[in-house]
Amino acid sequence: xxxxxxxxxxxxxxxxxxxxxxxxxxxxxxxxxxxxxxxxxxxxxxxxxxxxxxxxxxxxxxxxxxxxxxxxxxxxxxxxxxxxxxxxxxxxxxxxxxxxxxxxxxxxxxxxxxxxxxxxxxxxxxxxxxxxxxxxxxxxxxxxxxxxxxxxxxxxxxxxxxxxxxxxxxxxxxxxxxxxxxxxxxxxxxxxxxxxxxxxxxxxxxxxxxxxxxxxxxxxxxxxxxxxxxxxxxxxxxxx
Numbered sequence: 394x395x396x397x398x399x400x401x402x403x404x405x406x407x408x409x410x411x412x413x414x415x416x417x418x419x420x421x422x423x424x425x426x427x428x429x430x431x432x433x434x435x436x437x438x439x440x441x442x443x444x445x446x447x448x449x450x451x452x453x454x455x456x457x458x459x460x461x462x463x464x465x466x467x468x469x470x471x472x473x474x475x476x477x478x479x480x481x482x483x484x485x486x487x488x489x490x491x492x493x494x495x496x497x498x499x500x501x502x503x504x505x506x507x508x509x510x511x512x513x514x515x516x517x518x519x520x521x522x523x524x525x526x527x528x529x530x531x532x533x534x535x536x537x538x539x540x541x542x543x544x545x546x547x548x549x550x551x552x553x554x555x556x557x558x559x560x561x562x563x564x565x566x567x568x569x570x571x572x573x574x575x576x577x578x579x580x581x582x583x584x585x586x587x588x589x590x591x592x593x594x595x596x597x598x599x600x601x602x603x604x605x606x607x608x609x610x611x612x613x614x615x616x617x618x619x620x621x622x623x624x625x626x627x628x629x630x631x632x633x
Contacts, residue, residue: 394424394512394519395442399435399458400450400477405498406430409448409477412502416509421571423520423535432461439465439472446473446512448496462490473512518577518590525551525561534559536575540591541600541608542568544584552604554591576628579621582611589625 396413400406406428417424429435433456435447447465449458462474474492477500494508513519521536534551542551544565551559561568565584572578577589579600587600587608594601595618599609610618 394422394445394516396424396426397429397435397438397444397447398426399429399432399447399453399461401430401453401455402450403430405450405477412505413509416502416506420509420513421521421523422513423522423533432456432458432464435461436464439469443469444472445516446475446493448475448477451476451478459490462492466490473515475508518575521571521575523571525559527559527561532559536572536577536588537590539572539588540602540604541585541587541606543586544568552606554604556604576621576625579618580614581608581618582614589622592622595619595622 394417398406398409398413400409410426410428413424413426427438429438432449432453435449438444449461451458458476458478462476465472465474470491474490475494475496476492477496477498479498493511496504496508518537522533523536525532525534534553538554540552540554542549544550548560548562549565549568551561553559569578569580569586572586573580578586579589580586581600585608587602589600591603592600593603598612598615599607600618600622601607
């Protein structure tokens with residue numbers, strides 16, 4: 394996720410940044426959170442690379458948050474907009490730019506947590522990560538970077554998009570505990586899990602992965618595998 398915080402007060406930006414970062418870390422979600430002191434600076438950055446979400450203060454010197462939102466919508470219809478403000482007087486204007494929510498200052502952490510969860514629900518495949526111990530070091534591995542993983546001799550061998558295989562000592566149950574909650578992952582049988590994001594096809598009882606590997610599925614799971622793959626493709630199609 395790429396999130397913008399737009400506010401002309403540095404203290405307000407820093408506070409929201411810290412709170413958002415803590416909430417996302419508790420949910421194992423990777424996010425790039427960028428701060429901007431003006432609507433003009435935010436729009437210039439948006440032209441370079443689109444944001445997943447933006448928190449806009451309405452009352453700022455120069456371009457207001459509402460004016461920045463109007464300009465944003467001319468080039469980006471998908472960015473989730475949240476206005477941070479001391480008043481909801483601009484609710485109608487917010488509706489016109491398809492604002493997702495108003496956070497009225499001072500807002501509680503609980504309110505920010507609910508909003509964050511709603512954002513994650515609208516973005517079904519956020520950049521989540523897991524922490525692994527590899528060769529005595531702790532690393533963070535993004536879910537998207539997992540192609541597939543297999544359990545062998547008390548080790549989990551994770552094949553990654555970087556073309557490397559990461560090995561970590563843990564049980565398959567522990568490794569897959571969080572991944573099973575994601576519709577993009579499918580357990581093919583005893584000790585093997587694939588990331589459907591990197592599956593290009595399913596044929597002859599196997600997932601054909603983008604790296605050229607073929608991951609075979611236990612016969613009793615073939616119907617479930619085909620269904621999971623089709624549902625994943627449909628969901629991804631709706632989101633694109």
